[in-house]
Every structure is written in C-alpha cells, then in structure tokens.
Amino acid sequence: MGRYASFTAAFKLKALECALEHGNRAASRHFGVDEIRIPYWKKQRDMLMATNSTRWAFCRPKSxxxxxxxxxxxxxxxxxxxxxxxxxxxxx
Incomplete structure (x- = not known):
C-alpha cells in the first residue's frame, strides 16, 4: 500500500464486519490496510453506517x-x- 490511501464508507464497513468476526489483525491483512485503521474505523462506525456508502471522508467545512x-x-x-x-x- 502506498503512503496515502483513502477508502469508501462501504469498504470500511466490510472491513469492520470482518474484524468483528475474525479480529483486527486478520481483517487488516485481508483488506490490505494498516492494523491501526480498524479501531479508528470502529469509533466512526455510527457515522459510517449513517452516511452514503460512496463517501470517502468526514472532513467538515473549515471556517x-x-x-x-x-x-x-x-x-x-x-x-x-x-x-x-x-x-x-x-x-x-
């Protein structure tokens, strides 16, 4: 994986489902993401489920x-x- 990567909400939710069944390390190997991403996405789970599946990030407009x-x-x-x-x- 390159230095920077971005993933859709649908991809993150699939990785979270796999992590709940098999664990964070197995999910990170299966989906090719850093292991630290899985717990971070677990914190965002409610927002990920509520958003559009093609959304990439939760950056808000900056003032x-x-x-x-x-x-x-x-x-x-x-x-x-x-x-x-x-x-x-x-x-x-």
Whole structure:
C-alpha cells in the first residue's frame, strides 16, 4: 500500500464486519490496510453506517478564525471589482 490511501464508507464497513468476526489483525491483512485503521474505523462506525456508502471522508467545512475580518475583506474585494479594479494579494 502506498503512503496515502483513502477508502469508501462501504469498504470500511466490510472491513469492520470482518474484524468483528475474525479480529483486527486478520481483517487488516485481508483488506490490505494498516492494523491501526480498524479501531479508528470502529469509533466512526455510527457515522459510517449513517452516511452514503460512496463517501470517502468526514472532513467538515473549515471556517476561519476571524469571520468578521473575512467578511470585511470580501466586501472590499467586491467593491474594488465593482469599480473595475484588479485585486491582488498585495492590495489586501
């Protein structure tokens, strides 16, 4: 297996079913994943069962630390573009 790998929710659930029957090590060998992944997926089992089977990850949208400043910058950029000015990072 390569350095980075991603798996669908359906794959993870199959690996979890195998782990419940045969154990974590046997499931990790059978499915070709790291053994540490199985307990991690066990913690996510409820979310995996509730989600779409083709979903790859549970990354949530990230918001910035300063939403007020982001809104102000967005308004500034919109105003500048409305006045036909090109906006660069140096201007911000």
């Amino acid at each position: 910035g630390k300063f939403p007020d400043i982001e809104k102000a910058v967005l308004e500034y950029v919109k105003d500048m573009r409305k006045d036909s000015y090109a906006v660069s990072l140096d201007m911000i």
